[in-house]
Amino acid sequence: MKNSQSHKSQQKLFFFFKLLSWYYDRLFISRIMALVSVLNFGLVLFDLSYIPLRDIWLNGVITVGQFKLGPYEFNGIQLEIVPKRLREKIIQYDVIKGIEPYRDTQLYLEEADLLENTINQYGLDNEKTKEILKRLREMSVDMIREDPFRLANKSGTLxxxxxxxxxxxxNYIDNPDSSSTFAFTSFWTVDNLENNLYGQLGFFNREIRPLINTNYWRPIGENGQFVDYFGLLDFPFIVIIFTDFIIRCLVISLRYHGVKFQDAIFWRWYDLIFFLPYFRWLRIIPISVRLNDSKLLTYKRIQKQISQGFVAGIAGDITQIVVLRIVNQIQKTIEKGSIEQILFKEETKEYINLSGKNESAEIVKLLINLVVYEMLPEIRPEVEILLSYIMIKTISESPMYENMKNLPGFNNFPDKISNKLATQSYQIFLNSINGILQEDPIFEKHLEKIIEKATKTLNLRPNARYDINKIEELLVILLEEVKVNYIQQLSDEDIEALMDETRAINN
Known part of the structure; x- marks a missing residue:
């Protein structure tokens, strides 16, 4: 009975794992989740930009080309970019941001509306009209003095x-102090309005009302921040993305040996950005990864350009550092007197020969073998032509030939003799060298003696050590000049040329 229940439990777990694996491996599910993430990010961007762009959503108008430079001023051109029906729907987002009409500025606009209605009913000289104008003058003074736009960070609008x-x-009054308070109190008078009633009210409704209407009140919550209900819109997306995140981490932990669930969480670390309460714009990082994984967008070319740009940026520095280190190491070696130690072995500590051979003699012998057997046979035609030319030139320029060249049979004498001499001379030289290079212990012994004698000569010569030290100093200075003139002046064009070659090879 227990075995049967255990078997059923294993079957359920197996089915559950297969279901999770099916979910994990389905490309269309990855694409759906990527689109959900993109939709969420679009909502985040709209929320972040709503307050800065609220004036546009409210009035639907932007001003292009407005400027003021000294006495010159241009009010610009107003363009309506958002239809009224659409902006009436968009502005309802005020509820999410906790935005309410500011009481004082709203009453000001309502008072202006009441003025128009009263004038239409009773005329401009009516006592009710004069009473409204008085209140508007008082409210204008309060608005300028108290700055109700400050809370919304819109003092600039005022x-x-x-x-x-x-x-x-x-254009209508004498205002030597340029007082905005005097301008407002003069505007809301019978004397000002009776001259051009509809023109003055039209100016207010066109130029002043939309700006006053942009002001708002936004309460502050218990956390000291402005009230914001965006979390209510964001929460369903977070639940969906979090569920997908947990499923994928669970599948990774079950599918790969040695990977625990917490390891799988760090495997998909970028998804954790979705759950940060702040810096929501950083969600572009996991969204980019999800779009790439779902193959809705591929970033291979972008990644390639970024990596190549990164390599191009540091290649010059790396090259410079590597070459400088090599040159510096050579300089230090020379400054320590390594050349002197090599040439003056007898004055240093006992030289340890690890191989039991004279490496100097062996190196010379190998170089001679390389030259004789590999290089000299290949360059023989060119060398013979050169030798022939030298001999022809030597014979032709000799005084003896100048006296003999007019004799019969001596006209082409230099060409004939030089070709034969060049061929025979080169062959004799090769034969001599080949004979020397045959296994000859006596030759090797003489060669070792020559090298040893050359070293002893340097030791016995009075000025030898001074000359070697001078050579070392000159080499150090030369290497320093190489660093200054060449290594430290690796140009961007050189690095870019290398990168261009790399791109050509990869393509």
Whole structure:
């Protein structure tokens, strides 16, 4: 009975694992989750940009080309980019950001509406109209003094309102102090409105009202931050992405030996960015990975360009460092007197011969073998031509030949004799060298004596050590000049040329 229950449990676990593996391996599921992530990121971007762009969503208008330079000013061109029906829907997002109409500025606009209605019903000289105008003057003074735009970080908008009203009223009143308060209180008077009622009210509705309407109130929560309900919109996406994250981590831990669940979490570390309460714009990182994994977008070319750009950026420095280290090491070796130690072995500690051979003699012998058997036979035609030319030139320029060249049979004498002499001379030289290079212990003994005698000569010569030291000093200076003139001036063009060759090979 227990075995039967255990078997059923194993079957259920096996089926569960197969289901999770099927979910993990399905490309269309990866694509769905990638699209969900993109949709969530789009919502994040809209939320982050909503406050900065709220004026556009509210009025649907942007001003292009506005500038002020000293006495020159251009108000720009206003373009309506968002239809009214659409912006009425978008502006409902105020609820999510906790935005409410600011009471004082809202009352100001309502008072202006009441003024228009009262004028239409009772006229401009009515007592009710004059009472409303008085309240508008008082509210204008309070608005300028108290700055109700400060909480929304829109004090700049109030400055624009004051400037526009001041510039407008300069055409109707004498305002030597350029007082915006005097401009507003003069605007809301019967004397100002009766001259051009609809023009003045049209200016207010067109230039002032939209700016006042952008002000808002935003309450502060118990955490000291502005009230924001974006988390309610974000939460369903986070639940879906978190579920997908847990499933994928679980499959990774079950599929790969030695990988625990916590290891799998770090395996997909980039998904953890989704669950950060702040810096939501960083979600672009896991979204990019998911889009690449789902093959909706591939970043191979981008990755290639980034990596090549990175390599190009550091290749010069790396090359410089490596070459400089080599040159520096050579300099240090020379400064320690290594050349002197090699040439003056007898004055240093006893030389240890590890191989039992004279390496110097062996090296000379190998070099001679390389030259005689590999190089000299290959360059023989060219050498013979050169020898022939030298002999022809020597014979032709000799005084003896100048006297003999007019004799019969001596006209082509230099060509004939030089060709034969060149061929025979080169062959004699090769035969001599080949004979010397045959296994000849006596030759090797003489060669060792020559090398040993050369070394002793250097030791016995009075100025030899001074000359060697001078050579070492000159070599150190020469290497320093090489560093300054060549190594440290590796140009970007050189590195870019190398990178271009690399790209050509890879393609």
């Amino acid at each position: 400055e624009i309102i004051k400037n526009r009203m001041r510039e407008h009223m300069n």
